[in-house]
Amino acid sequence: MSAGKLKTHAAEDVEPGDAVRPGHPVEVSRYTVGARINHWITALSLILLALSGLALFTPSLFFLTGLFGGGQWTRAIHPWIGVVLFFSFAGLFLRFWRANLPAREDGTWLARISDVLRGREERLPEIGKYNAGQKFVFWGMSALIVILIASGVVMWDQYFYPYTSIEQKRVAILVHSIAAVAIICVWIIHVYAAIWVKGTIGAMTRGKVTGGWAWRHHRKWLRELVGTRPGKRPPTPAE
Amino acid sequence: MTNAWTDIKNTDLVVIMGGNAAEAHPCGFKWVTEAKANRGAKLIVVDPRYNRSASVADFYAPIRQGSDIVFLMALINHCISHDKVQWDYVKPFTNASFVVREGYGYQDGLFTGYDEEKRDYNRDSWEYEIGPDGYAVVDETLQNPRCVWNLLKQHVAIYTPEMVERVCGTPKDAFLKVAEMVAECSTPTKTMTSMYALGWTQHSKGAQNIRGMAMLQLILGNIGVRGGGMNALRGHSNIQGLTDLGLMSNLIPGYLNIPTQKEPDFTTYMSTRAFKPLRPNQTSYWQNYRKFFVSFMKSMYGPAATKENDWAYSYLPKLDVASYDVLRVFDMMKQGKVNLYFCQGFNPLQAFPDKGKLAAGLAKLKMLVIMDPLETETARFWEDHGTFNKVSPADIKTEVIQLPTTCFAEDEGSLVNSGRWLQWHWPGGSPPGEAKTDIWIMAQIHLRLKELYKKEGGAFPDPIVNLNWSYKDPGEPTPEELAKEMNGSVLVDVFDPADPTKKILEAGKQLSGFGQMRDDGTTAGGCWIFSGCWTEAGNMMARRDNSDPGDAGMFLKWSFSWPANRRVLYNRASCDLDGKPWDPSRKLIEWDGAKWTGYDVPDIAPTAKPRDVGPFIMNPEGTSRLWVRKMMRDGPFPVHYEPFESPVANVIAPKIRGNPVARVFKDDWKSFADIGDPNFPYAGTSYRLTEHFHYWTKNNHVNSVLQPEQFVEISEELAKEKGIALGGWVRVWSKRGELYAKAVVTKRIKPMTIDGKTVHIVGVPIHWGFVGSARKGFPANTLTPFVGDANIETPEFKAFMVNIEPSTGPVVA
């Protein structure tokens, strides 16, 4: 990857609404109310999609259709939730895509994935708003959602039956199911990471993390935030 | 049909020409598939279109509509010149050996005696030479140049395979292939059946088309045998019954005739109906005409028909013209000569030619009464349906009364199928709303008329006032009563003249058959050929025993077949001169030394000795006729005449237009396109589709689903030439009218080369109109010419000239 394509400006890491509030502990605003609502709509959609999709994916989980009022409702609702997810995620995408552009430290982070997994963050480079794992989730979700919506439309017989051949529909349904498995796996990683890294969930519930959390996991982002505060010189790491 | 539907399974070769049995008679067609599957029979289809019948045929040959006689005469020519003649049949069983009178001749498409002015022949020369013994002269050696056989040979000589190719457009190879397959059936052990329908009748020479094939069948020895015959496939479930019961202006039930003006009294009437045998010993069964006639009159007028008043002969109308057929009546209607018209189960606005003329006629009526189970276009002729029926209701003063009737499925009664079987049926449902049976309506009208005539007198009340109406409920006679009346009954005890103590007929009993009918007023019978249908043994038509001895396909215990429960007419001809079956594996009857026995009711007196009495007992000759004397208006042999509208002049007689004796009303000449008229270059033909029945089923949702919208069929070549797209709209027009339809562009129709000229065919199915559930459309008769067959006035629906262009569809106002 050439340097030109890498994120080179700190401002790209800082998203509107990100802010540091000194105190004890320091409070760091990570997500705005809009971003959080957007996230949870997306999250709920994805969960419902996973549940309804899995119900139709394998007979052993068909009982899940009971959650949606039966098979007919499940079949009818699933694609519409998909539409909601698509647009909702599109909102997230517009908010987050810049901060998720690859950065130089991502390579190092990935190279030291075993340290990541062991929680030895002192061995990792300073990270911006998102680490490479989060970026992987973001871009994985983005790509899979595009694949899912596209293949989903092809198999949405109620409205789009005449536009594709049955062979195309067969390809679509296979792609859709593989992509769905993939997105569920990505989702598991995402959720697990939020659980494992304590203090993270607050970012999406209250919109805030503690300064310590930011220092530990996204120090570069924290420095940038501090640096952008009015009247402060931009802090830099020791040189 | 000479034979029965079920008998078709016995054939070796089915020729479908002048019809499309698979399309129009799919249920009866099962017997063709039976013959094919179980006997290895072959199927030939000769038709302008590769149709549904052709789709299961072994061989298909195209033919231009209206040129069938060329094809048929050429087949006869082929058989004669290749000695493919069943001589043992032809010599004794046909009139081949009969010598024709001096003075008879044929030249340039005309027979002797033609009067151009009258468009008619003086047919006196068309008779046999009568010998000093009073019988027709025969030459069994067939040497006499004036014997029928030699005249026939001479007559068909011009109809060569080359002529077929030139006039019919059938490739010579295809014709020869058909000829070869047909000629094989000249052996006694191979039979061919002819299945035809409106494709032959609906021409200005329709009757002669059929004669052509009948002659061929006689030459091959295929009449009267199992798996043979001339099989007219009737277009309605009871159209055979209609003709049997004489629902024609010139007929009395059972093919008796309404008198003409030239027959003012009974003696004169009977003087031409003696039917004296033309050869010794012959049956000439029509000698019983008087018995059938008198019994009919007794049935009609009961006690009012007496010997003294010549059985009420004076009550019968006397025709001043040949017939008041539908064409004539509508022509009169247009001239304002008809006040009241009753349409009973009839939709003439769709079913007769030249819709424009028909509508103009209806608009001149004072009153139109429609008796029909369905809404019909005729009943709505005054309604403006935009392009589909452009009229101005305000200008039409005709009062229309619709009397809803029951449909066949709600009635009890009998239907006569194509094979002459009278099959009793029972109601399958209750009639809707105010629908009444036709019988009830007719009875009510009759009773009221009778009352008026009784009260007011009138010019001639007798036929109405004295009409025999002895039904239990005069207001609604039952089907049973009517059926019994047609069968006939004994009115007065009859004793054996030899032994006056012996009662041979008992008053009040049903006749067992027409053999019991008498000309002395002691018996009554409404329709002699139906006699035997409801005897003392009960309703023979309701029999449903499908046993079939010998697997012969005769089913004698199933329903009743007229005449006398006989399934194959002329079945005596299934045996050789000595009474042995031509093909023992296909025995019908045989002479056992004392009498005729077998699987069918013998069509000959049971003890008539084989060599004495000929098999064609209805004919005074005792034989069949290759040459029909003067019995047909347009000639004793069929001659090729072009349709009145034709792409080419008549190759064999260029000066003759159409059938020279077909009746054309004065005004109609100008409604015909000229021969080869460049404004109407394409040969149109109309026909039916399996999915619909005439104009009825467009009222039915399911049928409308199966074939929802009107179309015409054209070749890919014509479509390309005219820029017509598959499924696109076209406008088709003739000199009389136009229609809009979708284009079915098909490989099944090919352009033909006729006398060196390319002729395209435009096929027009008939089923659409402006009422019903199917999409609105145009009846084919907007295009067709107002002219009929020279003998029976069946309209020329099968051949007319049109033009066609791509269109954007009808403008719906």
Added chain:
Amino acid sequence: MFPAIPNPNVATDAAAPRFGEKDILRRSASTVTPPATRLTEVAKLIDVSKCIGCKACQAACLEWNNLTEEIGFNHGIYTNPMDLTPDTFTLMRFTEWVNPETENLEWLIRKDGCMHCEDPGCLKACPAPGAIVQYSNGIVDFQHDNCIGCGYCIKGCPFNIPRISKVDHTAYKCTLCSDRVAVGQGPACQKACPTQAIVFGTKDEMKEWADFRIKDLKSRGFENAGLYDPPGVGGTHVMYVLHHADTPSIYAGLPDNPRISPLVDAWKGVTKYVGLAVMGFAAAAGFLHYVVAGPNKVSEEDEENAERLADGAPPPTPAGPVERRTP
């Protein structure tokens, strides 16, 4: 003539259905124990060479099943409607074909509809338990109470047969008149066929009858006449006698070698199992990781460092190697 199926016995005990739940061989999205003994396998044989395209079967199907198809348009062909629909379970398809060997036109008329595969792709694809069942006599039937209208059966079917109703959103196709067969009758289409182009009986009888027909066709010069009972789907319970059995596709696209699409096999087979495994693995891996590595917690020191940073205090020593920013 093939012996006709007799009219129904109207005795009260004769109307008892001859098969039902107990005879289910396969049930969609369910595991069933196949019945110990199979019913005699039935089959409908459609002899294309005897068919005259009269559409009586199509009408009978509409009538018997009480279906109301809409009145359409003419599209330049005798076929109508143009395709199978939720209301048209069977359809006559007309093809004009010029035989390249004889140069003769042949009008091939094929009655299209469910083939009742021995290995039904629809049933394989169906996610709804019991929406599709296969009786042990071979009839594949849709149970509309269980159908969810997903249309997976359409993708599973190698013949493109089922259609989803826009009215009740369930899938429809020919039932082989299972309701009639259950009481000893033949399907409505067979009953209505005037030429016995459609016959119905046991599969063995039908094969025998087909042999008889094929001999007749061969005697008429159709050298490639044969039976269409495609092995790719384990054979079918609706079979055709074709004059040109070597090229079924000339009959309005009848598949030459039908089989359940490998895509469908992959979807309903390996994808399902591997997919579930992968998802399970991901969840389990997370759980194990948590157990082994424990939570990743923020320490007091982290908080202090952050406070210092926020207050503009000297930056703390980086904990590890620092990525140098390149200007």
